[in-house]
Amino acid sequence: MEWTDSETRHHLMQAFFMESQAHSRYAFAAFQAEQGGLEVVRRCFAAAAAQEEVHARAFYRLLAPCAGQILPLEGCCAVSGGGGISAMLREAGQSEREEFQRPYTRWAEAARREGCPEAGVLFAAVAGAEALHGETFDRLAQALEDGCLFVAEEPVEWVCLECGHVLWSRGAPARCPVCSRPQGYFCRREYGPSAVDGQHIQKTDTEQECYALK
Numbered sequence: 001m002e003w004t005d006s007e008t009r010h011h012l013m014q015a016f017f018m019e020s021q022a023h024s025r026y027a028f029a030a031f032q033a034e035q036g037g038l039e040v041v042r043r044c045f046a047a048a049a050a051q052e053e054v055h056a057r058a059f060y061r062l063l064a065p066c067a068g069q070i071l072p073l074e075g076c077c078a079v080s081g082g083g084g085i086s087a088m089l090r091e092a093g094q095s096e097r098e099e100f101q102r103p104y105t106r107w108a109e110a111a112r113r114e115g116c117p118e119a120g121v122l123f124a125a126v127a128g129a130e131a132l133h134g135e136t137f138d139r140l141a142q143a144l145e146d147g148c149l150f151v152a153e154e155p156v157e158w159v160c161l162e163c164g165h166v167l168w169s170r171g172a173p174a175r176c177p178v179c180s181r182p183q184g185y186f187c188r189r190e191y192g193p194s195a196v197d198g199q200h201i202q203k204t205d206t207e208q209e210c211y212a213l214k
């Protein structure tokens with residue numbers, strides 16, 4: 001099948017849109033989480049936002065043969081943030097699961113049928129990343145709802161996201177004994193990799209704009 005007659009080009013444009021708006025939504029959510037004193041949640045959202053931008057670039061790169069064309073978009077965008085940080089995490093988790101379970105998996109199969117193997121591989125690979133995002137968001141939301149984001153029934157390892165200090169305890173300290181950051185900077189080690197590995201992620205341009213508007 002000719003590229004210009006394929007549905008895959010429309011799927012790639014739709015995916016580019018989906019990843020781009022997810023990047024912006026998660027950057028906004030990261031800002032709100034920081035305002036709430038939850039650095040661990042901010043870094044999870046910031047890590048996801050950075051990864052969504054990478055996905056958008058990858059999809060857009062495969063649209064190079066369509067240069068100069070205008071491709072229609074059909075879709076919707078979730079509006080989140082009205083129910084607090086836990087609600088934002090739940091909404092983000094649901095959105096990520098829907099991308100993994102439906103469009104990307106289906107579009108990967110369609111791309112392979114239409115003779116676009118590179119697009120098929122990309123859709124399938126991104127679907128796996130979105131599934132991990134969904135799990136991370138849901139895990140943090142559940143911890144917030146259960147009141148155990150910084151408390152555990154049994155001793156666990158806690159990591160300070162600012163300085164890397166590790167301690168074994170049933171709860172995160174009110175302040176880090178090394179860098180004096182507040183409790184919101186602590187993360188259960190088991191909640192990685194998104195929160196812990198997001199330590200050095202810089203604020204996105206969208207997050208910076210939020211601060212400018214504050």
